[in-house]
Structures are given as C-alpha cells and as structure tokens.
Amino acid sequence: MNFTLKVPKIEPAADNNVAKVTANCLFMRTASGSMYGGRRSMSWWSCVGTVLTWVFFTSIQIQEYFHEITAGNFAGSLFEYVNYGWSHPLLISAGFLVCCFWMFIPWRRQLPIIFNRRTNKVTCFIDGHVISEDWSNLEAYIKDVTTFTAGGVPVNEGILTFTFKLRGDNAREFQQFRAVIMGTQDVPAAMINRGIYGAAMIWEYIRLYMREGAAAVPPIAPIAEYRLKRISDPFRHFNPLKVLSVKFWWYPIAIPFFIFIALPLAPVVIIGDLLYYGLDHILPRRKWPRELIDACEGIWDGSEN
Secondary structure: OOOOOOOOOOOOOOHHHEEEEOOOEEEEOOHHHHHHOOOOOHHHHHHHHHHHHHHHHHHHHHHHHHHHHHHOOOOOOHHHHHHHOOHHHHHHHHHHHHHHHHHHHHHHOOOOEEEEOOOOEEEEEEOOEEEEEEHHHOEEEEEEEEEEOOOOOEEEEEEEEEEEEEEOOOOOOEEEEEEEEEOOOOOHHHHHOOEHHHHHHHHHHHHHHHHHOOOOOOOOOOOOOOOOOOOOHHHHHOOHHHHHOOOHHHHHHHHHHHHHHHHHHHHHHHHHHHHHHHHHHHOOOOOOOHHHHHOOOOOOOOOOO
C-alpha cells in the first residue's frame, strides 16, 4: 500500500518584518525590531499602559473625592480636589513609562538584514560587525519557540535564523553569528498555523524576492501600520463606532461591547498611540554604519523607518 504525504503549499508573507522593498534590495527587520518596535509592539503597549495607568489612578482620585464629600472632610469642588493632587497620577504613570523604557532601546537601535539581488549578497550588523555572505552560501533554518504569557499560557512562535561566518586572519578560522527574523503573524494562515509555518512564510517571501524580484512578492498588508503617517490616524484606526459595523444579528453582543469596553477604552488607546507617535519622532535612532548603507548602493540609510 502506497501512502502519499500531502504537504500544504506555503504562501509567501512578511507583514511588519519588511522595512523597505526596492528593485535590488529587500530590507528585513530583525526579531528585536519586530518585537519591541512599531505599533502593537511591546514599546507601543507600554505607551498605552502609561495612559491607562494615569486614567486608573485619576479615577481613584475622583472616587476619593466623593468619599471625602460624603464623610464631610472636604467642602470644595471636584476641580479643586483633583487640582490639589493632580501630580500624583501623573508621577505614577511617568514612573510606569520609565520602568518600561528599556523596551525602546532595542527598537531604536535596530538595523536591518539587507538582501541584495544585484550582488547576491546578504548583509547585516551583528555584535558590532557588519557581515556579508553570498546568498548561495547562506545557512538558514527555521525553529519553533514556545514562550509563556503572564497568565502562563504557552504561545508558539516561529523564527527564521540566518548564520553568518566572519573569517579571521587564518582562512581556516571563523566566527559564527546569527540573525533572527520573527515569523509572520498578520496573515490568516499564519494566525491559525503559528510557529514554524509563519517562519516558513517569511522564508518563502525572501526566496521569491531573490529569485524573481520586487514585482513578484505579495503586497504587505499588516493588521497595524508600523508607523503612523498622520497625526489623525489614531482617531480613524481606533474609532469605537467600528464595533457596530457588524451584521444586525450581532448587535446584542456588539452594543454592550461598544458601551462598556470600546467607548471608554478608545480614548486611552488613541492618546497612547499619539504618545508613541511623539516618542517616535523625538527619540534618537542608531546611525547606520557606512558599510550597511553601501550594501545597497546608498539607496537608503534607514530614515523614516
């Protein structure tokens, strides 16, 4: 009896792992850039958490006001009470942001992996070294990594790892360096088949680009844009009325969700998104080494990344 193993076709996809695509060069973000940088990343959530912390402690302050009024310990207005201790929630939320600020460091220091079709070279910055490897000699492998959330729930993540070799003075001696790209998550197939499948989709995207060029790879349509283009975007992206854009029979669920969750949380997320937008334009970025710029004939230096 013969058995045929059916292997599902892996579609190419890359979402926010792609920093830029040109005719000759593909710029891919490393895992740290995808995890810690961009909207919906860890640093973005820290900004939203900062605003949420301020709202939470301000609401406690308002509850304390009504308690003091009822107890007869305070006779002024709510504005006077909040104005007296306005700095307390602000200092607590600022302290929260400072505690989370380490997340911004790998984001602002990220440098891409550059795949050059014209030269067939792959170049990246690892441990203080700018390393290039021929595409034909590049070693790549896919790994399934299991992490645990705060609630102890295991989450499978796929990573695509490239191995680069840095030759020493002796031709027989070399050091190995590894660069990692996170598996895609913003494509429906990857959301269902997490782990290795998402990393394989990234690999197929890169291979298709190197084989056929920019016109052959699918357009990137992530769930969240990596950066805001306009200051008005948060109001459009997090409009709570979107919750009501469902079929009529979903309204018994959509309306309570809109009233009790979407409507009160939308301003928090919008303000957090605007805070992230401001920090994105204020915080310094790592300057690209000249060798990395030259790896793609100076076509890009990471500005507006």
